[in-house]
Amino acid sequence: MNINATLFAQAIVFAILVWFTMKFVWPPIAKALDERAQKISEGLAAAEKAKTELAVANKRVEEALTQSRNESAARLADAERRALAIIEEAKARASEEAAKIVAAAKAEAEQQAVQAREALREQVAVLAVKGAEQILRREVNPSVHAELLQRLKAEL
Template structure:
């Protein structure tokens, strides 16, 4: 092999370039790559941490949702019980009111029957007196025969 001077000069220039690159160019590139690798690692670490926090938050949400469902079910059950109690109380009051109205109606009916009987007795007594007048062909004095008329009324 024949090595000439241009090849030696090219090798020297290449070695100077490699030395310059190793001293001044390569360290900032390595530093930038290391920083980027650190940022990527930190990002991956943060992503893993965020996934763990998300899983924890989802578990907490599920727990709170279950508690809320249980509480709402209890509230609905309590509301249904209160509604049933209110309906029962209203039924009781309505029955009491109905019984009062029925008793008042019965008392009123009894009073009306008593009045009707009394009016009927009065009419029967008046008819009996008229009948007696016609039979006897003379007038019956109510003042004189009051005791007889009162006894007749009580018998009717």
């Protein structure tokens, strides 16, 4: 065998192998690589989009938290104002009731004082009659001298 013919035959076989590889093997490999590159770029784009959406969602959550904090603070302040108003109203009612009770007690004390004066006048009149009876040594009839006893009560 001739070395030149062997080299020539190997070059022809190599050329056929290159042509076969370029025609039938390389296109599916290139297609698979292109699809893989496209999937990777789509994944990166989706990840970037998700990252943007996450930032927007975090911003919305922070705004909602801030709003709910403000609302709860406003509700607390409103509740405190209502509590103070209720307390003031209760104090006003209590002072009104106390004034009514004091007025009723004063009226009752005044009435009891009047009754006590009347009872005292009666007792003084009875004592005066008894004293006068003993002084005169005779019996004084209260029914006969009712007018005199009434004037005596009024003077006392």
